[in-house]
Structures are given as structure tokens and as C-alpha cells.
Amino acid sequence: MRMRHEEWLSGAAGTYGSVARRAVLCAAAGAAVLGLLAAAGCTLLPPQHPPAPAPAVNPSAASAPLLNEYLVQLQKLVQGQPAEQAEIVASAQRDYDTAPTPSHELKLAFILGTPGHPATNLPKAQSLLRELMANPETLLPAERALAFLELSQIDDHLTLEAENLRLQTEAVRADRERMVSANHRLQAEMDENARLRKELEEARAKLDAIANIERSLNERKPGSTGR
Secondary structure (H helix, E strand, C coil): CHHHHHHHHHHHHHHHHHHHHHHHHHHHHHHHHHHHHHHHHHHHCCCCCCCCCCCCCCHHHHHHHHHHHHHHHHHHHHHCCHHHHHHHHHHHHHHHHHCCCHHHHHHHHHHHCCCCCCCCCHHHHHHHHHHHHCCHHHCCHHHHHHHHHHHHHHHHHHHHHHHHHHHHHHHHHHHHHHHHHHHHHHHHHHHHHHHHHHHHHHHHHHHHHHHHHHHHHHHHHHHHHHC
16 A cells, blocks of 8 residues: 555656656746747848828918908908998908918908098007018018018008108197287287277377367456456
């Protein structure tokens, strides 16, 4: 019985050793396969290429449709009926209030700076254009050129208006001063005439008094001689 137990232990130990050796061999084989796969991964994976550069944008080509839109809208604004003009102005103002982008701001400035419709507002257009020209990099080259020309025209127009207003104000002030001076002279002449009239009346009164005295004396002379 004891011998069978020892034989069983010996067999079990042999079996366990065989299993352990198989596990070690399998682990080694797996590690070798993983190593080979990892080494081969560099060549099996597709090569990585840098991203393609973004297509170049031609500023002139991008500006042309935008400027055409500006000019067509301004033509409609000048030639349109009052209702259409009001709608164009309201649409531009609404676009600017909703999204105050440089393009929307420039469009609103062009509309407000165009004469010939009730919503023309040159000082407001001047303010918007000066704000845009303070950051010219936000505009396309053609937009910058058009904004510069529009701002120059508005500046010249407002300068002439200010000069005309100054001249008119000075003319009105000069007319007022001449009127005041003429009124003063007239009042002085009226006062002088009143003074002379009073002196004349006083002189007439004295003459009348002298005449009365002389008449009274003349009337007394014959009577006194007879007595």
C-alpha cells in the first residue's frame, strides 16, 4: 500500500513537471511571436503621410463677388422706391445687429453713406468706416480700397458741410450785428429827434410867451397916453 502511494506521488510529480515545462515553452513561444509581430508592425502598417496643405485662396477672386454684391445693392438703393429703400436699409441694419462682422459693417456703412434716400447718415457711416480702417487686416484688399475711397469722399463732404455751416453762421452773426448796430443808430436818431422836437416846442412856447407879452404891452400904450 505504501509502495503504491509512493508510485502515485512519483507519477504525479512527473506529470506536473511535464505540464510546467509545456507552459514555459508556450509562454516563450508566445513572447517570441509577439516580438516578431511588434518588429514587423513597423513595416506592415501603412506609411503616415503629412496632411495635405489647404488650397490657396486668391483674394482677388474672393473679393470680386462680394464687391459685385455691394455695388448691385447700392444701385437698387439709389434707384428703388421708398419702400424698397427702407427694406434694404432695415436688412443691412438687421444683419449687422445679428452678426457684426466686418463685411456686414462695411455694407451698412456703404448704405448709410450713399445719398439719395431718407436713411442717409454720413456721420454714422464715417464712424463705421473709421472703425474698419483702424483694423484693415479684417477686410479683403478690394474691400479696404473701396472703404478708403468711401471714407475719403465722406470726409470731404462733411468738411465742406462744416465749412458752409461756419460761413452761414458767421454771415448770420454779421447780419445780426449789423441789424443791432442799425437799430442802435436808429434809436439814437429817434432820441435826438425827440430832443430837438422838445427843444423846438419849448422855443415856440417861449416865443409865444414873448409875443403875448409884446401884444399886451402894445394894447396898453394908447390907453395910458390918453389918461
